[in-house]
Amino acid sequence: MALKIFITGATGYIGGDTLHDLHSQHPEHQYTALIRTKDKAAIVEKAYPEVKVVIGDLDNSELLEQQAAEADVVIHTADASDHAGAAKAIAAGLVKGHSKDSGRIGYWLHTGGTGILTYEDDEKGRLGEHSDKEYNDWSGVKELTNLPATAFHRNVDEIVLSTGEKHGDNVKVALVCPPTIYGRGRGPVATRGRQAYELTKLILTAQYIPVVGEGKARWNNVHVSDLARLFTLLVEAAAEPEKRSTDAGEVWGGNVYYFAENGEHVWTELAERIGDACTRLEYTGKLEKRALGKDEALEQAGFEAVSWGWNSRGKAERARKVLGWSPSGSSIEDEVPNMVREEHERLKEKS
Template identity: 35%
Template sequence: MAPPQILITGSTGYIGGSVLAAITTAHPEYAITAVLRKVSQRYVDAYPRVKTIIGDYDSSETLAKAASEHDIVIHTGDSDHKGAMEALLVGLARRTAPSFLIHLSGTACVSDVYDGKFGVLNPRVWSDVDDIEELAKLPDNRIHRHVDKLVFEAAATHGGHIHTAIICPPDIYGKGRGPGVTQSFMVPFFYDAILAHKSAFYVSNGENVRSLVHIQDVMSLYVSIVEEAVTSFETGTVRKEYWGENGFYFNADSELVWKDVAAATGKIMASLGLIESAEPKECTVEVVQNMLGGTGFSLYMFGSNSRSRADRGRNLFGWKATGPPFMELLEADLLAHHTNKQRDTVALLEALKQKS
C-alpha cells in the first residue's frame, strides 16, 4: 500500500518548521507536500524530499485543491486565519476517502484574561480529558475560538469522513528545528517590552501562572498524532478516542509564576547591560495594557493565568516531556533574540548606507 499523502502548512514558522523536521526525521518514508509563499534554497536543502505548492493563507482554491488531494492535513499555519481553515475543510469535504485534519491552536483559549483580574493566582488547571465537553463549547469571544469552532463543527458534521485533532500547546520555549523561524514568541516579546519599559516587570502581585513546554516536546506529540493518523489510514480503523469530539490535546509540561520569570529575565538583561536594574517592578494594568502598540495583548502574555494539563497525550500515547526546563534555557533564548536584533540593525544600517 502506498503511503498516505500528507499536506502541511506553516512549515517555515517556529512550530511548523520544527514539526516538519521531527516528522521527516522520524519517517523519511512519508510523502509530504508543503504549502509555501515562496521556496528558498535553504528550505530545499533542509527538506529535499518534501514537495511544494506555492500559495498563502488567502489562496482559498489552492488550499482547497491541495487538501482534496491529500489524506492527512497538518495545519500549523496561522491559527486565527478563518479563511484558510474554511478552504482546507472545503477541500477535505470534496474527498470520497476518509481524511485527517490536525490543527494548531493555543492555550489563549483557556486564559482568564477575560475575567479582568491580573497578576493574581487562578487555581484552575484545564484538562483535555476532564474538561473536553467545556472546551468544545467555549464562548465565541475566546482567542482562537472562531477557528477551533470550525474544526469541532467539521468533526460533528463529517464525523465518519473528516477526522480532526486540535493541538493546543501553551507558551513554548527553546530553539526551533526548522530552517525558518527558530524562536518562540513569548521570550522575544517580553525582551522587547522590558527594553521599552526600561525594566523587567510584572502585573499587580505577579502571582499569575502560565504553563510551558519545550519545542521538542511539542514535536514529539505531533509525531505521535501523525503516526496515529497514518495507522488509521492504512488499517481503515479510526479510534474515536483520538479524534473528533475527543480530539483536543493540551501539550503543557511545567508551570512558572510570572514574577519569577520577570526576576530571572531582569537579572539576565541587566547583566547584558540592557537595563540598569535587575530588580523587576510592579506595573499597573493600565501600563501593561498600553505596551508595545497598546493592543492589550501584553495583559494576556504578562498578567493572565493560562494553565493546562496534557492528560490525553499522556493517557493515549504515553507522552512525557523530556526537554530541558524553561529557566535553564532562558538566557540562551534571550541571547538569541538579542543577537537577532543586533543583526537586523546592522543589516538595516547597511541597506540605508547603500541607498544614500
C-alpha cells in the same frame, strides 16, 4: 504506510520544528508545504529537496481546498488559531476528498492555542490575579467544548471540531493547543517563539522587570521539540490506526483537545529569572521591577505582553494517555540563559 502530508507554516516556528521532527523520523512520507514567497520557498527546498512546495497564502482558499483534498494528513500551523477562512477551506477540502466508503480517510492536525483559556480574565478585566482554575483535556474536555463563543480562537476551534463531529467517519480531527512555547526551533527559517521571547526582548531593551497587574498570573509551557513530537505521534496514529489499542474516539473527533503542556510558570517569576540572567551575562545592570498596565503592555509588545497578566492553565492528559507522549525537553527555567543570549544577539544584528 506512506502518507501524503500537506503542511502549512513550514517556515514558522511550530511548523518548521514539526517538519524537522517528522521528516527526520519518517522520510517515507510525501510532503507538500505551503509557502508564501519564492524566497522562503528556496530556503525550504534547500533544506528538504524532496519536499514539494506550493506558493500561496492562507487567503488562497481554492489552493488550500485542493491540497487538503489530495492529502492524507493536513498539518495546519500557519496562523491556524485565528484565520477562519483557511480553516473553512481546509475543512471543505478534507470533506470533499475523503470518504470511508472509498477507503480514503482524511486527518486534520490543527494548531489552536491555550489563549482560549484566558477569556474569563479578559472579560472580567482581571490582570495579574492569582487563579486556581485549571482546565483538563481529558476528564474536563466537555468544559472546553462548551467554552463561550467570545473566547480567543473559539470561532476557529468550532470549525475544526464541527468537522470532526459532522464528518467523523470520513475526516478525523485533532485540535492541538500549545501554551507558551520555548526553545530554539529546528526549522529552516523561524527559530524563535513569541511570548517568552518578547518578554526577554522587553527586559533587554527597556531594562526593567515588568509586573503586569498584580503579577501573579500563571501560564503553562512546553518545549518546541516536545510539541513537534506530539504532532509526529499523531501522524503515526494516522499511518497505522489499527496498531493503536486506544479507542479512535479518544484520539480523534469533535470532542478532542490536546493540551501540550509540560510545566507552568508565574509570569513575574519568569521575568525576574530573565532579568537575573541579563545581569549575570552583563547585558544590563541590576534591574528593578516596574508595573506595566494593560494599555502600556499593548504598546510595548501587543497581545503577548497582555498575556503576561492572564491565567492559562490546562492539564495535558490526553496525549500522555492515548499516544504515550513523554516530554523530554529542558524546562523553561533552564532555557532562560539561552533565550537571553539569543535575543541579545538578535537585537545586535538588527541594530
